[in-house]
Amino acid sequence: MSGAVAHVDLDAISQNIRTLGALAPRSQFMLAVKSNAYGHGLHEVVRTGLGAGVSSFGVLETTAGIALRASGVEVPVFAWMHGHGTDFAAAAEARVDLGVQTFWQLEAIAASGSSVRPRVHLKIDTGLHRGGADRPRWAEFVTEALRLQALGKLEVVAAWSHLSDTSHSADLASTRLFSAAVDEARSLGAEFELLHLGASAAVIDLPEAHFDLVRVGIAAYGISPFDDRSAADLGLRPAMQLRAPVLDARHGLASIAVGFGDGIQSDPAAAAFVVVDGHAAPVIEVGVDETVVALPPAAGAVAAGSECIVFGDGSRGEATAEQWASWGGTVGDEIVTGLTGRVRRQFAGS
Incomplete structure (x- = not known):
């Protein structure tokens, strides 16, 4: 088990279901829960879907x-x-x-x-x-x-x-x-x-x-099916936030306890970043078990155990899964579904 944790907001999924269901009010709503509910947790998402009228x-x-x-x-x-x-x-x-x-x-x-x-x-x-x-x-x-x-x-x-x-x-x-x-x-x-x-x-x-x-x-x-519109543009809330602790920080670099062995992109574009202690930190290299990032001067004294947000809903300055997809030349589906079993899921909401 790695140090990475995928935090799943079940209330966001419930809200998204209601938002989308209102667009097709005369149709029944089937929720696709393939691949462990796109990595979000099959049984937890199913319970949420039932409560939202699926x-x-x-x-x-x-x-x-x-x-x-x-x-x-x-x-x-x-x-x-x-x-x-x-x-x-x-x-x-x-x-x-x-x-x-x-x-x-x-x-x-x-x-x-x-x-x-x-x-x-x-x-x-x-x-x-x-x-x-x-x-x-x-x-x-x-x-x-x-x-x-x-x-x-x-x-x-x-x-x-x-x-x-x-x-x-x-x-x-x-x-x-x-x-x-x-x-x-x-x-x-x-x-x-x-x-x-x-x-x-x-x-x-x-x-x-x-x-x-x-x-x-x-x-x-909470991930857009379109290339030209984000989830936010569609009134949808990303339901997953991926976090990992800092393992070590020195000489302006930090290593984060998440890597392509956990399912993140192994070779993202140069624009890729994570958020460490509230500051954007460009990704330097993604390894199997850890990712090295450059710490900006404003980050101050980052220590082992500091919080890193890899992706989320953008509310804390972090990238979304859609942005990670663009950096890796893929789709947001792959970013969330590709998280491996090493990543612990933690659930909040109904």
Whole structure:
């Protein structure tokens, strides 16, 4: 265990959920809690989400969905990333809805032998090319799902897709493609309970993609899904602050007890800084277990044990996860999700 601690403000997550939910008031709100709730703590975030009015949860793997059921979660749970070793029967019996993207997944789910009919959401590829039936084979995909439903092997309950978020016009075109695919599926006999397409970016910018349900991920944690607007611009509060103690300070340099072994960027841009005792300290080098920073003259006598803030909400002059992402040429999702198990999580709020 390193000396770094990720402080998670659950009240910020609750506020963000309410802010984003107000943008899609006629849609159900699915909170994506994949990858340990983007590094924020799965079970703590789930409890917060339930208190904030979340209607369902999205995970990647069925094992995470089954774990939520075991913890007492009763609202719908949706899992959509399946390998050939996925235990579809266990998922169905735990009442985990299954996102289905390929013919082999349909057949494997139908052959799983579950005592409960698996509930499936059929995915159409609308241009992102991240899974889903290609448009030319969509009718065949739907027809096969309906055949298996007629045999009692599964239940078709939803249609869904992902947007590319490359541009407003591209996403609008994908939304129209999705609607056309849904109409075609219905003409073949599909009766969908739910349609879902929009995620964080679409909730904010594309009301045409809200449909029955919206899937909100990174924005709920206070990180912008856009390159040109920050969380603050969107009225969102970053929920995580990463702190670490000073290990040693001498000759104008300080070593901080956090490194790329804890998940921070190993080679950030020259503009990178942390805040030590309230003063911005440029990052000189990031190692496995510690980071060396240059102490400004105004910092005065920094001693071992002094507080360092690596990133947070910016309220104490620190950089945000979004800024660290820009320094590392990545996205804010990676900064918070990439924190390793060595970093202890500490929770505040409801």
